[in-house]
């Protein structure tokens with residue numbers, strides 16, 4: 001891992017402003033270096049925070065974005081539980097990302113999570129032009145949330161998917177948080193990204209964030225996220241970061 005950078009801001013609104021600056025910068029750098037920006041979104045509370053200012057940022061070249069999902073619930077794409085629908089409603093419907101560059105779960109396979117995961121793996125390989133066996137995917141940025149139980153993506157404490165090291169996308173049919181069937185990126189993929197950013201606001205997960213960031217409690221799946229080459233960011237509000245003893249500047253510097 002290059003560096004862990006923890007930022008804590010007085011309000012969730014300021015977290016959204018910092019994320020806007022962070023993603024505009026990460027996007028511009030990636031496009032300068034290799035002509036596109038590949039970014040994976042989580043669901044839950046994250047898309048609204050990420051999109052709040054970003055959706056109106058005219059400096060971002062959204063036409064060169066390729067959007068993926070760090071996890072997805074196995075439900076139809078218009079279901080309120082769908083992470084794709086969340087990201088679409090918050091961001092994709094407001095910015096000019098070509099639909100063909102939004103790599104989503106195959107709706108025809110949502111009743112079979114194993115096949116949906118295999119298919120998503122192939123879709124990622126095709127979109128990124130990599131060989132899934134020999135060239136595992138390297139995303140420019142992966143945006144992650146956490147649950148109060150320390151889950152991230154659909155990697156839940158005590159579940160075998162957390163230990164998956166050979167597949168890049170796997171599936172779960174007994175998620176403790178509904179819906180039960182999901183697909184998810186695995187730890188090796190998260191740890192090959194050029195940058196990973198956790199976004200947590202609201203205060204209710206302050207103990208969990210403390211256990212992950214300060215405690216490195218490996219019983220919590222989010223503590224396994226440690227990009228080998230990339231940087232790891234935490235974008236927090238003060239209510240969530242209140243127990244952290246690490247340095248946590250309230251600014252994001254380019």
Ligand SMILES: O=C1O[C@H](COP(=O)(O)O)[C@@H](O)[C@H](O)[C@H]1O
Pocket residue numbers: 042043044045046071072073083144145146147148152153154177
């Ligand atoms: O089920 C999920 O939960 C996590 C956390 O969601 P939040 O609403 O507590 O922020 C989310 O990151 C993940 O993508 C989602 O599928």
